[in-house]
Amino acid sequence: xxxxxxxxxxxxxxxxxxxxxxxxxxxxxxxxxxxxxxxxxxxxxxxxxxxxxxxxxxxxxxxxxxxxxxxxxxxxxxxxxxxxxxxxxxxxxxxxxxxxxxxxxxxxxxxxxxxxxxxxxxxxxxxxxxxxxxxxxxxxxxxxxxxxxxxxxxxxxxxxxxxxxxxxxxxxxxxxxxxxxxxx
Amino acid sequence: xxxxxxxxxxxxxxxxxxxxxxxxxxxxxxxxxxxxxxxxxxxxxxxxxxxxxxxxxxxxxxxxxxxxxxxxxxxxxxxxxxxxxxxxxxxxxxxxxxxxxxxxxxxxxxxxxxxxxxxxxxxxxxxxxxxxxxxxxxxxxxxxxxxxxxxxxxxxxxxxxxxxxxxxxxxxxxxxxxxxxxxxxxxxxxxxxxxxxxxxxxxxxxxxxxxxxxxxxxxxxxxxxxxxxxxxxxxxxxxxxxxxxxxxxxxxxxxxxxxxxxxxxxxxxxxxxxxxxxxxxxxxxxxxxxxxxxxxxxxxxxxxxxxxxxxxxxxxxxxxxxxxxxxxxxxxxxxxxxxxxxxxxxxxxxxxxxxxxxxxxxxxxxxxxxxxxxxxxxxxxxx
Numbered sequence: 001x002x003x004x005x006x007x008x009x010x011x012x013x014x015x016x017x018x019x020x021x022x023x024x025x026x027x028x029x030x031x032x033x034x035x036x037x038x039x040x041x042x043x044x045x046x047x048x049x050x051x052x053x054x055x056x057x058x059x060x061x062x063x064x065x066x067x068x069x070x071x072x073x074x075x076x077x078x079x080x081x082x083x084x085x086x087x088x089x090x091x092x093x094x095x096x097x098x099x100x101x102x103x104x105x106x107x108x109x110x111x112x113x114x115x116x117x118x119x120x121x122x123x124x125x126x127x128x129x130x131x132x133x134x135x136x137x138x139x140x141x142x143x144x145x146x147x148x149x150x151x152x153x154x155x156x157x158x159x160x161x162x163x164x165x166x167x168x169x170x171x172x173x174x175x176x177x178x179x180x181x182x183x184x
Numbered sequence: 185x186x187x188x189x190x191x192x193x194x195x196x197x198x199x200x201x202x203x204x205x206x207x208x209x210x211x212x213x214x215x216x217x218x219x220x221x222x223x224x225x226x227x228x229x230x231x232x233x234x235x236x237x238x239x240x241x242x243x244x245x246x247x248x249x250x251x252x253x254x255x256x257x258x259x260x261x262x263x264x265x266x267x268x269x270x271x272x273x274x275x276x277x278x279x280x281x282x283x284x285x286x287x288x289x290x291x292x293x294x295x296x297x298x299x300x301x302x303x304x305x306x307x308x309x310x311x312x313x314x315x316x317x318x319x320x321x322x323x324x325x326x327x328x329x330x331x332x333x334x335x336x337x338x339x340x341x342x343x344x345x346x347x348x349x350x351x352x353x354x355x356x357x358x359x360x361x362x363x364x365x366x367x368x369x370x371x372x373x374x375x376x377x378x379x380x381x382x383x384x385x386x387x388x389x390x391x392x393x394x395x396x397x398x399x400x401x402x403x404x405x406x407x408x409x410x411x412x413x414x415x416x417x418x419x420x421x422x423x424x425x426x427x428x429x430x431x432x433x434x435x436x437x438x439x440x441x442x443x444x445x446x447x448x449x450x451x452x453x454x455x456x457x458x459x460x461x462x463x464x465x466x467x468x469x470x471x472x473x474x475x476x477x478x479x480x481x482x483x484x485x486x487x488x489x490x491x492x493x494x495x496x497x498x499x500x501x502x503x504x505x506x507x508x509x510x511x512x513x514x515x516x517x518x519x520x521x522x523x524x525x526x527x528x529x530x531x532x533x534x535x536x537x538x539x540x541x542x543x544x545x546x547x548x549x550x551x552x553x554x555x556x557x558x559x560x561x562x563x564x565x566x567x
Contacts, residue, residue, distance in 0.1 A: 019356045023188040026358040032188070033357050038300060038350035038535065060457040061320075061351050061450040062539040 002149055003064045006049040007083050008073035010042050013136035016162070017073065018049035020140055024158035025053050025150050033058045046077055053149050069147070072096060073118075073139055084108060094142055094181075096135055101183035114183040116142040121176050125169040137163060141174030145181045152178050185361045191352035192217035194322040194359050195261060195287045195345070198329025200231045201367045202285075205256040208236040208247035210266060213299045214349040215289045218261040241266035245273035245286075252282035253388065255379030257333060260284070263349065264291035264305045271309065274342075278313025278404065280389055283336035283343075283374070285329060286314075290449065290500075291349045292534040300535020301349035303449065303501040307477070307509040313404055315343040315411055316477040320434075320453040322352060322359045327430065330362075330371055331422055335414045337374050339407045349535065351450040362426050370425050412479040432481035434473035435488045437463065441470030443550065444492040446514055448474040451500055451531070451538045458543035469547060474510060485517045495524055496550055498543075498563075500532045507560050525555035531563035 008014030015036040022034035030053055037048035050064045066086045072095040077083060083093070089110045097104075098120060101113035118138035128134035137159045144152040152175070159174050160167040189197070195218045199207070207226065209219040226235040234251070238244045241262050248258040262270065267288050277284050292302040306316060317332065319325045325347050332343035347353060378386070392400065415432055423429040436456050438444050447455040452473035462469040472488050489495055497515075499508020506512065511528035518526065529546050532538040542563055549561070 019188065022356045022358075026186065026188050031358070033355060034188075035350070035355040038354065058357075059453045059460075060540060061355070061453045062537045062542075065539075 001054040004069045005067040017136035020162040024154040027154045125173040137170040138173040138177040141177030191322045194326040196221035198326040204259040206251035206258045208244045212266040214353045215263045241269040245270040255376035261287040263289045274312035281340040285332045287345045318448045339411045348450045408479040432476040436471045438470035442468040442493040445471045446497040458540040495526045528560040
């Protein structure tokens with residue numbers, strides 16, 4: 001079983017990212033469970049989402065405390081909270097950032113960092129506004145590049161089906177993110 | 185067709201497939217998306233139904249009572265304070281023998297204000313005459329809504345489908361949406377024999393003297409006993425059509441288990457996970473998931489617990505000054521049939537997580553005791 005935690009801020013589509021990823025994984029006939037941190041989310045406040053993926057039915061339904069991997073949708077959270085809390089040794093950290101993974105060595109030697117400039121990709125594909133780009137589909141495009149539990153084709157298809165507007169732009173953002181992950 | 189969806193939407197799809205004709209509901213977290221999606225489905229004319237906006241949960245149930253009395257398949261959904269506000273009319277729906285189906289998303293009762301899960305809201309409606317069915321997955325939620333109408337319309341008693349706030353209501357997982365044609369065949373249109381008809385006027389619910397009141401109550405009780413027969417009968421029928429089996433209880437590795445956990449809702453799902461880990465350590469532990477609270481499955485509970493040396497009932501609820509409510513129910517069923525020590529643990533109130541470790545700690549504590557030395561044990565609470 002793979003357990004992943006998403007870190008984002010309310011309004012960025014972090015919970016929807018979890019849902020779309022669940023949908024993509026499900027298309028490959030794996031079992032999946034995606035859920036938000038159960039709370040009262042506000043725009044701009046730190047939010048969490050979680051996903052479990054397995055080859056067999058998933059019965060555990062408690063919160064994920066010790067994730068294998070972490071996806072940071074909003075890099076400003078790195079200074080605000082400990083995104084590595086409970087992260088297992090050898091875990092991957094995928095960060096939405098224009099910076100090189102080497103610049104995140106302060107997160108610890110036990111993890112491997114990847115970056116993708118999802119903000120830039122989202123803005124260029126006119127997803128959200130310049131001030132508040134909607135980056136979730138770009139982040140999702142980077143996922144199959146570093147993890148082997150889902151293919152890009154499934155992500156692209158689920159993005160197309162799962163976004164309320166602009167399926168072509170969102171799908172293109174996912175594809176571009178896949179091609180531009182740093183640290184692979 | 186498989187689709188990844190949240191538990192709340194699994195309810196909406198279940199109600200749509202059941203071709204409900206009247207939906208009346210008032211929004212409350214965590215139930216809101218249930219009626220949001222249903223209102224869209226009705227607005228898009230994908231379901232031919234009246235969607236009635238009401239000013240409270242009391243009115244929602246009143247509207248369902250009116251609709252059901254006129255012979256319509258009626259549906260609503262609520263949580264916690266909303267369910268409590270319906271209380272008077274829950275008795276009315278059951279007493280009037282109306283086959284209404286409602287989803288209740290378990291949310292702890294306030295004060296202090298909360299939106300997270302526990303079962304005190306639904307369990308405190310135990311004696312209103314509603315069947316109660318507790319689910320552990322989104323698939324079970326969708327399927328149970330369809331089955332609920334089948335049973336309700338056979339025995340003319342209402343059904344409450346119960347699921348945990350957030351850990352089901354807002355959790356996305358893959359759900360098989362059955363073909364409408366199959367559902368239509370399984371659940372034909374409802375023809376209510378006693379429906380309101382201006383051409384054939386009757387009096388309903390009028391003043392009833394002590395000469396007759398009790399006979400109405402006997403008929404309700406008999407209908408509930410028959411409901412148990414129908415639930416058991418429907419399990420293989422449903423399985424034949426849809427490939428999934430739902431009984432009154434859901435045993436997991438209980439046959440050779442020395443210690444059996446008795447659980448419900450999503451806490452039961454996590455208990456099943458915990459049982460696998462404990463078995464891997466060589467511990468003979470099993471889990472009995474309680475699915476149906478009313479009508480109470482006495483025979484199944486006694487049968488499934490007959491080999492246990494110790495029974496542990498984990499309640500996500502509390503009857504203040506007594507035990508957990510499931511513990512009362514299960515102990516009462518075992519009285520005179522079993523001498524096995526029964527331990528009662530209270531866990532996960534107000535949405536506190538119930539982890540596999542919660543069960544490991546419970547099992548470790550029970551291993552040290554021959555019999556309970558307290559009426560109940562609180563799990564993982566601050567001093």
